[in-house]
Amino acid sequence: MRLRNRVMMPPHGSAIGNLWGSEADAERNIAYWKARAEAGVAWIDGVSGHIRNRFIPGFEPTGIGAEYTGYYRLPFFVERVQQFADTMHAAGATVSAQMTMQGGVPHAPSPTLSNPVTNVVPHVLNRDEIRWFVDEYRYSAERAQQARLDGIEMHLNHDDMLEWFLSPLTNHRTDEYGGSPENRARFAVEALTAVRDVVGTRMTVGVRLNLREEVPGGYDVGGGREIAQYLESTGLIDFVHLVVGSPWGNPSYIQPHFYDPGQWAALAGEIKRSLRIPVVHTGRINGPDVAERVLADGHADVVGMARAHIADPEILVKAREGRTDDIRPCVGGNDCISRRYVEGLPFGCAVNPHAAKEIDGVRPRADVAKRLLVVGGGPAGMELAALTAEAGHDVAIWEAGDRLGGQLRIAVNAPTYDQFARYLDWQTRRLDRLGVDVRLGTSANAENVLAEQADVVAVATGATVRTPAIPGADTAANIRDVLTGAATVEGRVLVVAQDDHMPPLAVADHVSERGHQVTVVYATPGPAPLLGRYIAGGILGRLGERDVEFRFMEEVTEIAGDAVAVRNVYSGRAGKLTGFDSVVLACGGISDSALYEQLRERREQVHVLGDAYAPRRLVFATRQAYALAQLI
Template sequence: MFTKLFTPKKINQCEIPNRLAVTAMVANYCNEDGTATDRYIAYHEAKAKGGWGLIITEDYAVSEHAMGYQFIAGLWNDDQIASHKKLTDTIHQYDSKIFAQIYHAGRQSASFVNGGVQPVAPSAIPCPWLRQLPRELTIPEIEQIVEDFGDCALRAKQAGFDGIEVHAGHGYLIAEFMSTYVNKRTDKYGGCLDNRLRFIKEIYTNIRSKVGDDFPVMIRFSADEVVQGGRDISESRVLAKLFAEWGFDALHVSSGAYGDHNKGIVSPMYVSHAWTVDFAAEIKQLVDIPVFTVNRINDPRMADGLLDMGKADFIGMGRGSLADPDLPNKAKAGDLTSIRYCIGCMQGCVGKLLVGEAITCLVNPSLGQEYQLDYSKATTPKKVLIAGGGPGGLEAARAAAIKGHEVTLYEQGSFLGGQFKSAAYPPCKGELATYTNWITSELDQLGVTIHLNRQVTKELVAAEKPDTVIVATGGTPCKPAIKGIDKALVVTAEDALLGNVATGDQIVVAGGGEVGSETAAHLAMQQRDVTIIEMLPKICSDLDGVNKFNLMKILREYEVNQMTQTKVVEILDDGVIIENSQGQQTLPADTVVIALGYRPNNQLAEALSAVHNHVIVVGGAVKTSNAMVAINDGFNAGLSL
């Protein structure tokens, strides 16, 4: 099935057993002092077990003031070496190799995560995300940071890493010096290209002098910063040749910098697969050292094809490895349908970091829990009944079945997936369906009995006599007391998305949150005239900045009218009466879509709790949330039995 994906290739003297690389992603699993935790080690060990050829760790800070996140790794003093030696010893029990990525966050940091000091940068320009004014570095400070990089690289070697990757991309400090987007200096570190590269050249020279010629040293950089005034591929071609001439052993070609308007560093579902591959392909023509490519590559066949075409030498699958750390082993065995594919939602891997938390994964609830999970079979198998076939119920069934319990799932509807099925209908979200398909197949293999079109009642539970009932009935759409809300032209967002009802050409969507805005985009792409009515000052206020930016582009392109600080006061037979600071007016409408949130559907849970002594309630049946919370709740409930 694969021609090159599972062939070895050397970086310097280090032979990587295959071409699949886990690229560096911040996990926030370390101690605040930069030392490795059992959680951090087990997280990486899962990938080594899964067969990845090369694991590149998250950013190792070169000093205590270089951190961009509170709980990332660091090698700025000798006391940190021992804990990271435990990491490399663990990985070396397997065939995988492990490189430490080293970096300084520069302006992409904040005082509360980098030792209480003001962030630093080539010039005093704030990061779009962090927004804290950085201080311009002095030349003596630059010289000290150069030494810090070299010392950090040496400690990485002493800690048993097989190589290092210098992070010179994504808008961090080295990238800031290289780019006129941030670097406005007029001394020897600013201006012309050679001056802007002086910092990274001095860093490389310092590193090489301390680790020797045989130790692999690669560099990650953004071929296109995808921001106005930033570097693009034309300059990156020059950089690539210089990096190779200086002596770097491999080039990791990435893209982007921090900011909501940037699709590079964070590539959500709105971004096409393998969209930066041609940057790597161009650079590969200019150098004789290995080249890595990344960004939304999650299918092994896609990866192998890119290798066959000569686009790159290694394929990075960062978020693909979060979704399924066993992807390489499954691919090598030809078992592609069992791979749990990344869906590009960014809810756990990026969304959690944006609020300072450790990463999670919507489709992989075991992520970050590897060090404490127990998959051993239960000594006394139980009879488990699950009410609800949405994400929470499905995951509860999977986890309980893994533990060896007899599991039966009842879904009152005609399909599995619950509201997650309709969530795949809006623009660019079709890959969400892969999770439902995957877990349905897993349940079949695990022997879970599934009944569709069956509602769980007290009588059913009494007849089945389960030891445990898990209620995963999710939420139901809110239906506020708006005059006329029961008229025939009123439909729910879920029904509109699933095509359960036909919609007219003039559509009013009541509710401009994520669900309402995505439903509006879905209908607008059918060339309908759509208006969103939202009471808050802005629509999409419940979305992260990156996904909001991309969704808003679609709404603008398809001319969706957005009326904020406005409410629907009455629904007529052929329109709606709305009210805002300008007074009341009537909008014509053939269809009114209600997307005003959800409330917990907990009636069954209350009824069963009165007659059964072991009822567990998960997900939206407890509190309105999202699929990631429901999946995590279901997984933990099933595994705890």
């Protein structure tokens, strides 16, 4: 493959639009990738291709990646992927597909678990079943070639069945597929041989490989180097795509904002220096400056950038034109994947509500410009103001505080939230560039809003602190005051967690980083049930390193001095926790919708959005703003 630059987009389209669904689903998926290809991405590794699975009649595979038929066996695979590939080729990009078979659903080399948080014991493959899968890789390669793809990437990472064979942690076989590194690689080599027999030199073939495994007993960077060198020596592969992380741990393979940009590039460079073939590296490469540094330092020949392109499809255009301040930053919150796979919600990017809506095209300018007053300059209000100003409306924001950003401006005080601060600064520049009339220190009431005589009023007044009805709660500090420094904590700190996402963990991170011993009390069976496995490991790892203690299934019933009374939510058994110097409430917010309720009875064209309607996260605020902007 001849690439026009050194940027590849690794697979992530399954969350954005189902290429294998209806025609409308496929068109949405293709439109997403097309927008990025037209902006300059050289290599679209955008076809996530599960091969056919095999099991006895009646067996039901479970878990992410548990496929039955496999995508390459779909009757419309060739037609659908030809449509995808032809569109990307017309935009100047090359296209490859992955070949994936998740390990443990149900297949594995031995009855050994790959991680400590999954306890489903797999089925051990026999030689006949291995040969069956090799044939399936061969068949899938034939279909990939028919579909006019440029390349194939074999998936040897992130709990893939082939990784389970490569790994000394999970491969305890005593036959020719186990033991030495060469034997553990035998299945992968047989599959690659089958693929190469089909495609010859007409297609690029490579592997995506964990440069190390994250669980004790797996291979380290030296082991990753040995595997990469051995696969190169076979002459079967043209590139190695090196990544880090697991599907569940610290780090996950989709690294959130707790890690430095390009944090593992130097490890990829260690392996690259031992190879002759090109190396791709993906791993929180979230901007053109990071990408240039990875390449300039010789750590990779090509960089993979997924979430950066979700946040801003024109990132390469803006970089090429020197407009890096205009690039919408990815905040690394991972709602892009967690919404889909944890909450069952449609795909959504926290900072780019247009992502996955490329099929709708660019929003046209308004036929008639309206005067819009947005009350509240938090994330929802800022996004609505920007979108409507871009459509040609005359927009003003009234913000009672001295800065825009709402509660997100408070959250940026937590450790590792610098990307959220960058996003707010970007939004502020965007509003200024659009000429939005931003009035800080301006409190709104029904009378002065009505006197403004705007055509449309949007109330985005956010939420107030929620103090639960716990005796003694009024003596505790709240998360907002702790993060801003308005309240100080001393000694041992107990955090009352009544929030299903990040805030209780973020304030525990903030306080423990300052040297305090922290205990977090949850009424749920585990921490942050909406956080998701692609982000939870990062923050839990940080807190574990500082010996933050967790107590689960306990509801705080009273706060009295240095003691906190608790009740097991299932058994009802009462208990007492003692020895605490400070208590912090991380209990969410309550919608501040009073202004909206007053206005809606006195005028038309008044709307409510964001936390003023129901307290949620950044991604909810921006998506609500996008939906409302479509109606104005």
